[in-house]
Amino acid sequence: MGENTGTLRQRQLYNEKPIKAKRMVDSVEIDDDLSLSSDTCVLLNQGETKTETVIISREPLWATAIQMFIPFLLAGFGMVAASLVLDKVQHWPVYQNVTEVYILVPALLGLKGNLEMTLASRLSTHANLGDLDSRKQKLSLITGNIALILCQAIVVGFLASIAAVVLGWIPRGEINIKHALLLCASSIVTAFGASFILGLVMIGVIIMSRYFSINPDNVATPIAASLGDLTTLACLSWLSSMFYYIMDTHLYLTSSLIVFGLLLVPVWAWIASQNEHTHKVLFTGWSPVITAMIISSVGGLILDFTVSTFKGVAVFQLVINGVGGNLVAVQASRISTELHRIGTPGHLPQHMQICISPCSAFCDKKETSHAETAQMLMLMVIPGHLIFSYAISYLQAGHTSFTIIFMVVYLSAALLQVFLLLYIAQVMTLSMWKHGVDPDNSAIPYLTALGDLLGTLLLGIAFQFLYLIGDRDSDVGD
Template sequence: MASKEQYSADYIELSINENNENDEPPDINQKDEPDCQPTTGLLTEQDNSSDEDFVIFENENNKNAVPKHENSLAIQALPSLIISVIGLVFAGKLMDEFQKSDVFLNTTELFILLPILLNLKGNLEMNLAARFSTSSNLGELDYGPTRRSLIVGNLALLQVQSLAAGAIAGVSSFALGLITKPGSSTSYYEMMFMTSSAMVSASFSARFDVDPDNIACPMASSTGDIVTLVLLASCATILQHQMESIFSTVIFLIMLSMIPVFGFIVWRNKHVKNLLFSGWTPIILAMVISSLAGVLLEAYVEQYKGVALLTPVLIGLSGNLGSIYASRISTCLHAEIKEKYKVVEYTLLAMNVPVQIVFLLIIWGFGMGHLQYNFWFFLSYFFISMICTWVCLKIGKLMTLVFWKMGYDPDNYVIPYLTASIDVIGTILLVSTFKALTSTGANDMALETAKAAVATAT
């Protein structure tokens, strides 16, 4: 395996001890240790087929060391997860309301765009949160000039990624709409409408004594979902009235012209310069994967009650828990310290229980989604939520270790693939469960409009 110094910023770069630049803190070697036990563990090509997949430890006395604060994960992450699930409830409620609005009824491709755009923004924001979490735990944010440089560079990079990927999301959702609905009436103006709405939404939705790995990703994801949904609905409503004019094209050109401006800022920043032309593959491929979830959402959102309400929470919470796990493992790998895999996995899986209970109590108490809240609904939803979380944790761990072994920085690669995968898995499980509940008579999940359409057809 090549030495660490040979990798660019797109790859694993652990040369934080080299004090060659003026804005590096003079005492960077005196960083605080993250919430893991220090070891001399280094990554090797050997697969040990144990809990420490892909990792061996030179000091056997530290191999089974327990983290200093076993309860810190639950204590720190649970409040942020509960706050995030409240945000996801609002996001689901907004999506449930938007499906009845004129702009979404007239342009159903927006339902394809929603998962793509939410996945895009979630990935970019959680990647940013994961990078800052690693930098914080390594002590890189403790020195003022370095901190300011990292913040400015990463935010500029976020804008470049948001604008470019937002354009791709708008065009791809329009194209998928043509594929799934051949013969539908579409035009250049509708494509500009979709693309400009996506770009505006993606662009503008944008430390205490706790481990940032435990709180950053859930908070970034939930707040980003709400802001992105509101911005998309607002932009789509405003631009819809100008659909047959060049107004959307002008907005598109203005947003496109901002890319080189922010790109120049990133290019001048040595901390994120190399990320300007790298790390795009996981973002683009994740959008392609999540587009499958968008097609499913468009197909079934008008057939089953609660799909728009439950989908963001089901996939969002599972993705948050998996992202916490991946972020913690990445930090420990960067710092060459030991993560207690099984303890963290079981803790995160157990944390899904109270958070999902809070969610179910909220939607039941406020009667959201027009659902029939019986025993079979609660049991089936809770069961698939545990499956989604377990799958997400396993995928997150495997991806983080595999990308690290391949020489890629997990902070830039894992979360996009992880969240996109769980988007598709969660949507398939939810729709399949609703079908099973309706067909067996355990719970009627079908919308009245769907029943009426079936009655008319027969």
């Protein structure tokens, strides 16, 4: 075997289950049932035959659970803090008089799924493949990805404001130019600032995770969410309120910020286009980001309606949406990383077939299945929401009484949301890969946007159901 083996190289990989190696030597297939103390990638070369075989040791389930749950809790408390902010700012004059700001909330908060979580998923894959170990390559990846997300942030922020103006115009039949400029300036500046800050945080988290041998797929996306909601919402509320008070006297300021922001787009686009790691994404990654923004804007329209009817929705909307988005992003990121390890887009491995039923996504017993991870993520839903609801209740936030009936209905809505998202993630990620689309760039924006839409819709239905059965608060329906 010695002369046939060729070269041997190692890189750190992560997966729940081991995959038995198969190699071709002199046209004879040999099975290797190897027991390795560390994760190993074996590259076999012989003449014209080149077969890359990945041997992936099992990532202990308890380690995966801890790595997931701690960032999940941190992200949850970040969402609780953001919910408290939304519960407070909904009474500000700008939210009362320019209600289209509510439409911006899910769209801009969705940027963490469209941009930061996608960035985290992309860089997690590079980290797991060892691409961040080289100083030169690390610098190239960081520069290209920061330029890419800033370019996308400005464009998405601008389009989100246009969508908010249009969706606000539909029921009223008129457009207030001052309000439109306020929405546009607030959206662009918020998107740019939040994406820059969170992008740097994500890069730091992934580099540190790699340094301490922690799987970044398990921790990066929840941490992106832990700061994303609070940072973005605080920025949006402060800026929109400031522009609201000066829009009658300093309208030129908002106009200048819009023009300056749009002029920066070609600058960041040029930097990203010159980078080998982001050149392709710059030209192919717009569809999922923009589609996700539109989906989130529809969720914002639902939020605008439900908040005007049920004041208690505001404090729970960010929590239910954030929990669903965080959990499904972890699952999508892990599946995408495994796909990158063992193949190329367009070629789906035989052991990873597209699910055709929810049962296969949650109960599959195959060693290479992600069903165990899905089950673990589902188990986090109820404890997580109970902890976050207790924090909201302890801080006496919101307009909702925490009755047993309310908690049962609320938790049912949350479980249904996460169940649907995890199933959709399994089907969507594998389908994208089979059709030659890199899920690192496309899956998470769609999934987090669907999480926002499903969460807001199910929460609205839950409050309407509670109202109908008589479990209502004094201000509901006023």
